Amino acid sequence: MDHVTIKNVEKTFFNKEEKTSFTVFNDINLNIKKGEFLSLLGPSGCGKSTLLNIVAGLDKATNGVVQVGSKTITAPGPDRGVVFQEAALMPWLTVLENVMFGLKKKMSKDEAEKKALEYLKLVHLSKFVGSYPHELSGGMKQRVSIARALAMDPEILLMDEPFGALDEQTRSMLHKEVQFIWEQTGKTIIFVTHNIRESVILSDRIILMGTRPGGIIGEFPVNLERPRKPSSPEFVKLEEDIMKQLAGEIEKVMKEEMGDDYNSKKASLLYGTNRNMGEHI
Numbered sequence: 001m002d003h004v005t006i007k008n009v010e011k012t013f014f015n016k017e018e019k020t021s022f023t024v025f026n027d028i029n030l031n032i033k034k035g036e037f038l039s040l041l042g043p044s045g046c047g048k049s050t051l052l053n054i055v056a057g058l059d060k061a062t063n064g065v066v067q068v069g070s071k072t073i074t075a076p077g078p079d080r081g082v083v084f085q086e087a088a089l090m091p092w093l094t095v096l097e098n099v100m101f102g103l104k105k106k107m108s109k110d111e112a113e114k115k116a117l118e119y120l121k122l123v124h125l126s127k128f129v130g131s132y133p134h135e136l137s138g139g140m141k142q143r144v145s146i147a148r149a150l151a152m153d154p155e156i157l158l159m160d161e162p163f164g165a166l167d168e169q170t171r172s173m174l175h176k177e178v179q180f181i182w183e184q185t186g187k188t189i190i191f192v193t194h195n196i197r198e199s200v201i202l203s204d205r206i207i208l209m210g211t212r213p214g215g216i217i218g219e220f221p222v223n224l225e226r227p228r229k230p231s232s233p234e235f236v237k238l239e240e241d242i243m244k245q246l247a248g249e250i251e252k253v254m255k256e257e258m259g260d261d262y263n264s265k266k267a268s269l270l271y272g273t274n275r276n277m278g279e280h281i
């Protein structure tokens with residue numbers, strides 16, 4: 001059953017002062033199933049965050065519609081929880097209070113506390129409920145923000161490079177955690193990343209996005225058993241297939257951004273061992 005439907009979505013940014021406009025993408029069509037783990041993968045600037053923000057209701061499509069079930073999205077709503085790259089916790093509140101914050105508007109304080117504790121347990125932070133954000137590592141802060149989003153019980157979890165700022169070990173630990181949460185809760189997850197390996201580890205399906213003109217340039221179902229092993233031949237093959245399709249895109253972006261400084265040797269450095277497409281190329 002389709003849970004999220006993205007139909008003919010266009011996004012154009014207008015700059016009124018300079019009287020210019022920039023179309024990020026002009027015709028995105030995508031159906032996401034209930035309970036599906038879908039990644040949006042692509043080089044910097046291709047519009048992954050823009051598309052996610054439109055689904056979140058934080059930004060408006062210039063044309064086209066996004067539906068959750070049969071309901072057209074016009075604004076943020078409790079059916080969609082968002083986790084960003086930076087956890088954005090309230091520094092004056094404890095871990096528990098941060099997670100309880102939104103819940104208290106919906107239920108009694110006791111109920112909110114019970115629910116917050118339940119979700120903090122799910123992300124393995126029971127021992128830190130009384131800590132303040134500055135006492136936590138980056139990975140722990142992201143786990144709080146995941147618990148905070150999940151505690152509101154959204155049908156859909158939208159994650160915008162949630163582990164982009166974390167070190168490799170923490171990132172890998174959180175992959176296991178997100179997978180566990182997804183299996184436990186059955187949420188539909190849309191996950192933005194520019195890391196090929198991360199998308200193969202986590203997703204049921206990977207949507208590849210390209211730039212200028214922006215849009216979907218490929219789709220890869222990931223039919224590998226979980227937990228996935230990056231060293232398995234099937235995993236490596238899929239990474240290579242995605243990489244091949246993306247190589248041309250990345251060079252296009254680099255050529256445009258670096259102009260005369262561009263040289264293809266630099267491009268090859270980007271295809272490093274962790275299959276990361278670079279930060280802001």
Ligand SMILES: Nc1ncnc2c1ncn2[C@@H]1O[C@H](COP(=O)(O)OP(=O)(O)OP(=O)(O)O)[C@@H](O)[C@H]1O
Pocket residue numbers: 013022024042043044045046047048049050051194279280
């Ligand atoms: N408010 C805005 N006004 C004008 N242009 C914008 C605005 N927001 C985004 N853009 C442009 O839209 C394009 C897509 O941006 P977006 O952040 O969605 O890309 P992305 O694929 O998520 O990139 P990254 O991986 O770097 O976050 C970029 O060229 C960006 O400069």
